[in-house]
Amino acid sequence: MTKTLNDKKAEIFKALSNPVRLDVIDLLLDGEKCVCEIQQALKKYEQPHISKSLAKLKSVGLIKDRKDGLNVYYSLNICCMGEFMTCLNKILK
Amino acid sequence: MTKTLNDKKAEIFKALSNPVRLDVIDLLLDGEKCVCEIQQALKKYEQPHISKSLAKLKSVGLIKDRKDGLNVYYSLNICCMGEFMTCLNKILK
DNA sequence: ATATTATATTCCAATTATGGAATATTTACA
DNA sequence: TGTAAATATTCCATAATTGGAATATAATAT
Numbered sequence A, B: 001m002t003k004t005l006n007d008k009k010a011e012i013f014k015a016l017s018n019p020v021r022l023d024v025i026d027l028l029l030d031g032e033k034c035v036c037e038i039q040q041a042l043k044k045y046e047q048p049h050i051s052k053s054l055a056k057l058k059s060v061g062l063i064k065d066r067k068d069g070l071n072v073y074y075s076l077n078i079c080c081m082g083e084f085m086t087c088l089n090k091i092l093k
Numbered sequence C: 001a002t003a004t005t006a007t008a009t010t011c012c013a014a015t016t017a018t019g020g021a022a023t024a025t026t027t028a029c030a
Numbered sequence D: 001t002g003t004a005a006a007t008a009t010t011c012c013a014t015a016a017t018t019g020g021a022a023t024a025t026a027a028t029a030t
Helices: A005-016 A019-028 A035-041 A047-059 A081-092 B005-016 B019-028 B035-041 B047-059 B081-092
Strands: A063-068 A071-076 B063-068 B071-076
Touching (some): A005 A019, A005 A047, A005 B005, A019 A063, A019 A071, A019 A081, A035 A047, A047 A063, A081 B005, B005 B047, B019 B035, B019 B047, B019 B063, B019 B081, B035 B047, B035 B071, B047 B063
Antiparallel strands (some): A063 A071, B063 B071
16 A cells, blocks of 8 residues: 555654654754764663664654764754744743 | 653553554544545444554544544644654655 | 434454664775 | 674564545534
């Protein structure tokens, strides 16, 4: 069965529907980060958990990656994320 | 355990992570609608399914309702929804 | 009171997500 | 080649979501 527009949007929202992955998004809103920096900032989560979170966000196109030696750098791949998060923050404050 | 900001945001995104509920959001972006109008527009889904979809969206504060006789009218309760959907549409086009 | 219309809820089996633990891959450098 | 550091993947038991079917509620009119 072929995916509708809302099927694809639902996948994007599903990728965002997890607090760990939202913690990652928050960090990337501040600019590109390597995995090691993300792990450093989110020490409370296991390394494989963060790695899987990044993979999920990447799989729906929300973030992109770039390799440099041993490091992998991730950054946001969708411009309107910050605006929407700011809006949600206001509503939830 | 007490909910963090990102726990609450995750719940909002979870509510949005379903194509039927996104179909409902699309309709409400056009303005307030009663359940009967939503059912009319989304005939392919069962009535209880639509009712549950509305309940889920309301439970996280994305939409609000208003009763008038036998009818219940729903409308969006978050201003930045349209803007973000437009952004996603562009990316997914 | 009863019937009708509009909407909501409950129950449930099947599917999918979650995160921990162990393991694998990739790159660089001695 | 061998080792270490950075990152990714697989496996798995538990938990959560999904949507259909049946049923319930609420408001109005007769």
